[in-house]
Amino acid sequence: MAIALIPGSFDPVTLGHVDIIERTAAHFDEVIAAVIRNPQKSQTLFTLAEREQMLADVTAHLGNVRIDFFKGLLVDFAREHGVNAIVKGMRAVSDFDYELQMAQMNYKLARIDTLFMPTSPQHSFLSSSLVREVARFGGDVSSMVPPVVAQRLKERFAR
Numbered sequence: 001m002a003i004a005l006i007p008g009s010f011d012p013v014t015l016g017h018v019d020i021i022e023r024t025a026a027h028f029d030e031v032i033a034a035v036i037r038n039p040q041k042s043q044t045l046f047t048l049a050e051r052e053q054m055l056a057d058v059t060a061h062l063g064n065v066r067i068d069f070f071k072g073l074l075v076d077f078a079r080e081h082g083v084n085a086i087v088k089g090m091r092a093v094s095d096f097d098y099e100l101q102m103a104q105m106n107y108k109l110a111r112i113d114t115l116f117m118p119t120s121p122q123h124s125f126l127s128s129s130l131v132r133e134v135a136r137f138g139g140d141v142s143s144m145v146p147p148v149v150a151q152r153l154k155e156r157f158a159r
Helices: 015-025 048-058 074-080 093-110 128-136 147-157
Strands: 003-008 030-036 065-070 085-090 113-118
Touching (some): 003 015, 003 074, 015 085, 015 113, 030 074, 048 065, 048 147, 065 074, 085 093, 128 147
Parallel strands (some): 003 085, 030 065, 085 113
């Protein structure tokens, strides 16, 4: 059974994330979308539980996708779950520098390959941080995130 792992902070999940998950699900028997706490990101908008729930909601139509949470090394999580490949979405060349180093380190540590999937052009500008910024100032993010996420953002910033 071929299992892919798509790690991310998903804070919040965007249509770009959903695109990568859907396309990966077409190529693997099982896909684990794993919500991580990124140590480089000091503060998150949504709790881990909220991010897991939103991700579960927007991937419910995919029977071979499951949502999980992890902390620690990605490769340890991958080994524990029998993962064959880590899949990373690539928006731009600037993503490649950092992701290549991570992929090489993960391979060195656990002999797990990383596959890079280019984001569909209509989502290439999207990032969770940009979506948060637009939503924070009352902008319309409905074309950038699934409806359930747009609603959660609206509620969060209405406070």
